[in-house]
Amino acid sequence: MSGRGAELFELLDRGEVVLGDGAMGTLLQTRGIEPGGAAELWNVEHADTIMAVHTEYAEAGARLVTTNTFGGTSARLALHGLSDRVHELNLAGTRIAREVADRFDGWVLGDVGPTGELIAPLGVMEPGEIKAMFAEQIAALAEGGADVILIETMSDLAEVEAAVAAAAEAAPGLPVAATLTFDTHGHTMMGVSPERAAQALASLGARIVGGNCGNGPHEIGPVMTQMAQRRPAGIHLIAQSNAGMPQLHGAEFHYDGTPEVMAEYALRTAFGALFGMLTYVGGEALCVYNKGGSESIKADDVAKCACAGSAGGVGVGGFVANYAATGTVGFVFGLGWAIAAAIVAALCAL
DSSP states (O other), X not given: OOHHHHHHHHHHHHTOOEEBOOOSHHHHHTTTOOTTOOGGGHHHHSHHXXXXXXXXXXXXXXXXXXXXXXXXXXXXXXXXXXXXXXXXXXXXXXXXXXXXXXXXXXXXXEEEOXXXXXXXXXXXXXXXXXXXXXXXXXXXXXXXXXXXXXXXXEOOHHHHHHHHXXXXXXXXXXXXXXXXXXXXXXXXXXXXXXXXXXXXXXXHTOSEEEXXXXXXXXXXXXXXXXXXXXXOTTOEEXXXXXXXXXXXXXXXXXXXXXXXXXXXXXXXXXXXXXXXXXXXXXXXXXXXXXXXXXXXXXXXXXXXXXXXXXXXXXXXXXSOBOOOOOTTHHHHHTSSHHHHHHHHHHHHHO
């Protein structure tokens, strides 16, 4: 593991707090990207905008900077006629994130999304072909300075296996985080349960495992509860809830997960951590807590999580709330919530 990656895990193991960023795609939609456009192309054609988004998250308190490379495999870029620019676009995106992370003493998560292809026998792609696509992307992420490879929004364990194997081959010194999307009755659309995922992802070699995207923060809690009960020792959990499903109001899309909702979500999970019932906590703006319990979480840390989650720069639909819960979180959340929310609201105003 690289020096920077090792430092991140040392922080997590000590129970330190690390804030991460939020969505990229929905923010780019507000800044001019065409519907269905290639966000990765903006790494070279609108690098200043990508830099600005990363910087806004960092200024809000984020120290985990996620590269703008979610659709950076050749399969995804081929949809835009860009399959021959995998290395260029991923390298550029990672270098932008690296510059921001270095200015704010942070870490870069090299983002890898699904290829959109089905693996045989369900599809026509062979595992080796999928692995080669991931390896091509991940090599560029590593070259650009990623500290962790983030494999996210997966539904098929076979595709995750190919991605993790590609990371081991193309970036052997980098740790891997892997998440699936449990948006179909508590399972992925391929039928993978949270319990099975926690064990399977860890067995593949991921150091951080969890769930992301889905139908909103109300959904991710039960998923992470189940994963927490089955995760192997030493494996960290990450939950990347989005802000719900888009709803069309007139000519505009709106989301139930407003900044206020996501901030409340972050606070509820953060206060759960105060009672030692969560290992990682967060909202749209990622708050990471480890196993330290109440002694490792300070009032200003909770306030930072909530304030970052409610900041105007925190977008919809993206990365990340990190927590692992027990079945008694609902009880904890009900304790003095109105008082706690008022206190943190006051801290945010300072």
